[in-house]
Amino acid sequence: TERTLSIIKPDATNRNLTGKINAKFEEAGLRIVAQKRIQLTKAQAGQFYAVHAERPFFDELTDFMASAPVVVQVLEGEGAIAKNREVMGATNPADAAPGTIRAEFAESVGENSVHGSDAPDTAAEEIAFFFSGLELV
Ligand code: ATP
Ligand code: MG
Numbered sequence: 344t345e346r347t348l349s350i351i352k353p354d355a356t357n358r359n360l361t362g363k364i365n366a367k368f369e370e371a372g373l374r375i376v377a378q379k380r381i382q383l384t385k386a387q388a389g390q391f392y393a394v395h396a397e398r399p400f401f402d403e404l405t406d407f408m409a410s411a412p413v414v415v416q417v418l419e420g421e422g423a424i425a426k427n428r429e430v431m432g433a434t435n436p437a438d439a440a441p442g443t444i445r446a447e448f449a450e451s452v453g454e455n456s457v458h459g460s461d462a463p464d465t466a467a468e469e470i471a472f473f474f475s476g477l478e479l480v
Contacts, residue, residue: 345423346376347460348469353411354454356380361414364457367444368418371430377417377474385409391472403453415473424466427459 351364365375383391388408395401418427432443436455439446449455460466470479 344419344421345463345466346417346419346470347424347427347466348458348473349416349418349427349460350458351414351416352454352456352458353407353413354450355448355456356412356414358448360448360456364444364448367430368427371420371426373418373420373423373426373430375416376419376480377478378414379416379473379478380412380414381473382412383409391469400453407453417470417474417479424460424463428461431457431459 349368351361355361355364368375385405385408388405389396389401392401392404392408395404398404420426430444432439432445432449434445434455435452436445436449437452439449444457445455449457460469
């Protein structure tokens with residue numbers, strides 16, 4: 344089985360949607376094997392999203408990610424990385440398939456409710472960014 348890093352973003356925690364989003368993961372066969380609520384500093388958000396440092400939306404993205412608590416979690420299941428991205432839906436909620444998290448809950452391309460790792464190497468890096476070995480069973 345595979346593991347992936349998921350983040351429930353500030354727009355969703357502000358609207359108290361953690362349980363509804365977690366239900367989508369569980370209905371899709373993903374198991375939440377680690378989870379905690381934290382608040383990132385802008386610098387930590389920038390470190391996490393360093394790959395986007397040169398993008399025009401980087402400043403907006405890191406301000407947003409530091410604006411309120413997030414829920415970081417590790418999801419486990421068969422093909423968890425791809426399955427999570429399927430359940431999340433397209434980055435822009437206007438393009439997200441019906442029934443996906445972003446179609447149902449996201450507010451805009453920036454405030455799009457969830458993050459999910461996009462490949463095995465980034466999943467491993469992103470899990471290690473937030474969780475220690477002791478927190479993972
Ligand atoms: P994530 O990495 O958060 O799971 P993603 O892989 O679907 O989302 P990326 O292209 O990696 O999308 O972009 C990272 C995040 O940056 C997006 O989820 C979104 O919050 C933000 N973002 C992307 N494009 C834009 C944009 N044009 N304007 C504002 N914010 C954007
Ligand atoms: Mg991405």
